[in-house]
Amino acid sequence: MTQTIAKSFVSVRNLEKRFGDGPIVLDDINLEVKSGDFISLLGPSGCGKSTLLKALCGLLEITSGSINIDGMTPENAREIAFFIFQEPSLLPWLRVAGNVELPLKIQGASTENRKAKAEKMIELVGLSDAAKKFPWQLSGGMKMRVSIARALTTSPKLLMLDEPFGALDEMTRDRLNEDLLKIREVDPFTAFFVTHSVAEAVFLSSKIVILSANPGRVAEVIDVPFDFPRSAPLRESTEYLEILAKTTHALRAVEEQ
Amino acid sequence: MKKFPISNILMPLLSSVVIFSIWYAAGSFIVQDRMNQGYEREEAESIRRIQIPYPVEIWQAIVDEKEDMITAAQNTFTAAITGFLTAVCLGYLIAMLLASSVKLKQAMYPWILILQMTPVVILAPIIVIWIGTGLQSITIITFLIGFFPIVANSTMGLVSTDKNLVDLFTVCNATRSQETILLRVPYSMPYFLTGMKIAGTLAPIGAISGDIFVGSSASGGAGLGFMTIVYNSNVKIPALFGTATIACLMGFIFVGAVNLIHWYALKNWHESVVNRNK
Numbered sequence: 001m002t003q004t005i006a007k008s009f010v011s012v013r014n015l016e017k018r019f020g021d022g023p024i025v026l027d028d029i030n031l032e033v034k035s036g037d038f039i040s041l042l043g044p045s046g047c048g049k050s051t052l053l054k055a056l057c058g059l060l061e062i063t064s065g066s067i068n069i070d071g072m073t074p075e076n077a078r079e080i081a082f083f084i085f086q087e088p089s090l091l092p093w094l095r096v097a098g099n100v101e102l103p104l105k106i107q108g109a110s111t112e113n114r115k116a117k118a119e120k121m122i123e124l125v126g127l128s129d130a131a132k133k134f135p136w137q138l139s140g141g142m143k144m145r146v147s148i149a150r151a152l153t154t155s156p157k158l159l160m161l162d163e164p165f166g167a168l169d170e171m172t173r174d175r176l177n178e179d180l181l182k183i184r185e186v187d188p189f190t191a192f193f194v195t196h197s198v199a200e201a202v203f204l205s206s207k208i209v210i211l212s213a214n215p216g217r218v219a220e221v222i223d224v225p226f227d228f229p230r231s232a233p234l235r236e237s238t239e240y241l242e243i244l245a246k247t248t249h250a251l252r253a254v255e256e257q
Numbered sequence: 258m259k260k261f262p263i264s265n266i267l268m269p270l271l272s273s274v275v276i277f278s279i280w281y282a283a284g285s286f287i288v289q290d291r292m293n294q295g296y297e298r299e300e301a302e303s304i305r306r307i308q309i310p311y312p313v314e315i316w317q318a319i320v321d322e323k324e325d326m327i328t329a330a331q332n333t334f335t336a337a338i339t340g341f342l343t344a345v346c347l348g349y350l351i352a353m354l355l356a357s358s359v360k361l362k363q364a365m366y367p368w369i370l371i372l373q374m375t376p377v378v379i380l381a382p383i384i385v386i387w388i389g390t391g392l393q394s395i396t397i398i399t400f401l402i403g404f405f406p407i408v409a410n411s412t413m414g415l416v417s418t419d420k421n422l423v424d425l426f427t428v429c430n431a432t433r434s435q436e437t438i439l440l441r442v443p444y445s446m447p448y449f450l451t452g453m454k455i456a457g458t459l460a461p462i463g464a465i466s467g468d469i470f471v472g473s474s475a476s477g478g479a480g481l482g483f484m485t486i487v488y489n490s491n492v493k494i495p496a497l498f499g500t501a502t503i504a505c506l507m508g509f510i511f512v513g514a515v516n517l518i519h520w521y522a523l524k525n526w527h528e529s530v531v532n533r534n535k
Binding site: 057058059063079080081083084085086087089091092093103105106107134135136 | 408419421424425426427428429430431435439440443446488525527528531
């Protein structure tokens, strides 16, 4: 037991969440996550995936239980964590570079520092040519890249992603999945990733947590044993397809409950 | 680049010809009518000049009354711009206060509404009792008229900030003042500028009608509103038309300037002014 505590980077114990006097949304959630893990949260609509993610970032208060992130509360852990929202959530009056610099500006970093870091991140997501553009001039996929670059400027150790690619077409989504893993090789982070796409979850994750709905409970945890870095050809391997099938079955079992 | 449509100039020109024709036709009809009643042409013309002065006569009246009119226009402009700018600054500050606390908004909003609902015409004598006649009172009236649109619109903008963006700032550990300066204030700009457009349209009108009620000619303080009373009682009708012309010009200057500020502040990012074909 003590060993698990020492190893866990994020530890969720007996977490329960309800809104006001409403029904229980999340019930007895227990998760132990190692540093460097990429955790996908899969489950039917209304199972509380996003709620769990927001609780991990301290955007929502939990009703009971505890969340421990590297020895800190979620609020304090914001120093080392960042959140990528469903929508790109860019400030429309700032250019791409300005948006990417924003978290560093809030932290009070010097202008040169900010510029240098933002430039590097914009290059990493492949938007160097668009650095001076405004958000309305970008496509949906490009906006999401800006959002990713912005999240990475502070070099977070923990990244929460709330279905960030849900609104994008499949091609763009696959590209962004691959790029996200590439970025992770350069700038390693532990991730919680909410998604509706089984393929996306299998491709990205080291572990897939399947949640059941009403109330949200951990139904199954599936290990995805492939080594990182992963690249596009993995999607065609038999092992990948096996885990894809296994995950799909698990998800279907939960949805039929 | 799209070619400038020639009809943009041609059509107003055409309508001007029509309107000026009617104008002169109505004038000569009056003269003819009087002459049929047995008046001399000279007399008939002077009656016509009171009822329908021709544009040249209006222009002549402006030239004749140049000094009085320039002073009056300056006075009115000063009152309008001072009242307007005070309304803009104080209005936005109060909007920020209202947006910062629900309880404060609940406490203050009814009073702001009361201030807005009371017609300025009724407030005018009270203002005269408190402050006296003259420019300061006109400025206050202009302020009162422009104040509400600024407060109402800006408050709306400040409280309707995108929830996701607020969450983003929370995740960034932003302080309250960072959230205000970097997020809420820029987010409220389109709303604030809409309020400013309304206030800008009302400012010259407020300054002139305020002048009619609380204006004074003491120490050269007469504005355009006061001059209309003077010209009217002296039956200087072409000058009255001249005053209207100047007031109209001033309105255009105000609205034009405010529209320019609106365009300049939002040109890069806001849906209302962004050119998507660029």
